Amino acid sequence: MDSVISPGYSEKPATGRNWLRVGIFSVVVLLVGAVVGSALTVKGWSPFNGSSNNPPLVLPENQPRVNQAITLTTGFSAVAKAVTPAVVVIRTQSRMQQQQNPFFNNPFEDLFPDDDEGGPQPRRRVPTPNTPKGKEKKGQLVPSGVGSGVIVTQDGYILTNNHVVDGAEKVEVELADKRIFKANVIGTDPPSDIAVIKLDATGLPTVPLGDSTQAEVGDIVLAVGNPLGVGQTVTMGIISAKGRSTTSGVGRQSYEDFLQTDAPINRGNSGGALVNLKGELVGIPSQILSPSGGSIGIGFAIPTNMARKVMEQLIAGGKVKRGMLGVIIGQMDTELAEQFGYKGAGGVLVQEVSPGLAAEKAGLKHGDIITEFEGHRIVDSNEFRNLVANIPPGSSVKLKIWRDGSEREVTAKLVDAEAQTTLASSESGNSDKGETSVTEGVLSGVKVENITPELSQRLNMNPGMKGVVVTSVDEDSAAAGALRRGDVIVEVNRQAVSSAAEFNAAAKKAGNKKALLYVQQQRGGSTRGGFVTITPQE
Structure with a gap:
């Protein structure tokens, strides 16, 4: 097991x-x-x-x-x-x-x-x-x-x-x-x-x-x-x-x-x-x-x-009430810090922001690095989650975030974790099938398609998802261990891609250097997003 x-x-x-x-x-x-x-x-x-x-x-x-x-x-x-x-x-x-x-x-x-x-x-x-x-x-x-x-x-x-x-x-x-x-x-x-x-x-x-x-x-x-x-x-x-x-x-x-x-x-x-x-x-x-x-x-x-x-x-009262910010976070490591140009210590990476919740209303974006919560310097993701949960719903909290080379402060009003439901977008996605296969550079061997309504339904995607769908990954490519069929690539090196043509252009621009991708995976009707680093093969 x-x-x-x-x-x-x-x-x-x-x-x-x-x-x-x-x-x-x-x-x-x-x-x-x-x-x-x-x-x-x-x-x-x-x-x-x-x-x-x-x-x-x-x-x-x-x-x-x-x-x-x-x-x-x-x-x-x-x-x-x-x-x-x-x-x-x-x-x-x-x-x-x-x-x-x-x-x-x-x-x-x-x-x-x-x-x-x-x-x-x-x-x-x-x-x-x-x-x-x-x-x-x-x-x-x-x-x-x-x-x-x-x-x-x-x-x-x-x-x-x-x-x-x-x-x-x-x-x-x-x-x-x-x-x-x-x-x-x-x-x-x-x-x-x-x-x-x-x-x-x-x-x-x-x-x-x-x-x-x-x-x-x-x-x-x-x-x-x-x-x-x-x-x-x-x-x-x-x-x-x-x-x-x-x-x-x-x-x-x-x-x-x-x-x-x-x-x-x-x-x-x-x-x-x-x-x-x-x-x-x-x-x-x-x-x-x-x-x-x-x-x-x-x-x-x-x-x-x-x-x-x-x-x-x-x-x-028979139940526990916890504050909720509405983000999915990940632990910062040396490789991610290098890709983001982040020189600080600790902090957590915002991988996904839930629509309509406290984090989005406060202006947080995926790719932000949360460095401080209510004056407490953040060491790791588990500590951050517990800090948020210990604050009663309805409370206003102050966070420091690092974005694009500078630190800023934002205020968010926490919601009730138990009572909150996630809002879904009604956008339908791209109808052009378009596809491309990268033949050179660090993303060589990755084949993608546009998100069509048919493909979105077949892969059980969330409505309105942006990006391109991975249709195949060569076994001997640099991306073989990081990407799989059905993954949705949303960004390449912090550049949004919403079509196969845009992905191809971003892949060429990345060349044969490390590439930072933002990827969403579809698993049983739920979505999980995160940053993935693709390192060139030697």
């Missing part, structure tokens, strides 16, 4: 890497730019259904912190004793006709490949004693997953991962003292992989919420959860890195700012606790990077500060 995510984020999946949600199955969702935030509640049985009728969030005040000197004899026992009573096991059930969570297998079998294949294989569902093989009735509730959660209020609010309770119709929680409660799903937020559930109880043990921004690389942390269903387990490691993203900026539905840790985390740890030596919650374990399915010391936790913001909105 290329990249298995129980979650992920990478522009090109790294060969041999498997991103695994450490609780249950999940669909891979990738993202770039400003993205739609959503919130769901389990249908049909939760009395809350995402409403604002939930009891208010009341976090315990002045919770005691652990203050124990670390010795060779006591180790981290005081921290473990303080935290473990508030970390719970979450078991879910779903209907048979729904897609089932494959975690409820023999957990040890999951860690090993089939002998005849020699590599990780898709997990096989192993019927539990309550659902013998061949005896399941269509529509009946069956066990579908096991994960972890953290009690954060004495009246029963629990933080966990979205993928732990996603699709569940029944959620059961087992406390450390073995008491079992039915839980209601208050709300879920797939883009952040955070969910909030609630027990009908009082006087429960809690874990105090720490300030995850104070966590430093090298800090010792403990991970507490229910790995592989073996029961509550405490492991130890350090914060290995901050600000990690497991996606690459090319999808539209996730927000990530992970703490990376080498504390052993496995399937079943999802939604559990990552705590510092004061016993404060600094992260919610969510993913691991593993070729085998087991821990190799590369785990990822959602920082508490992000989880807290999501939790507060889910409890107050």
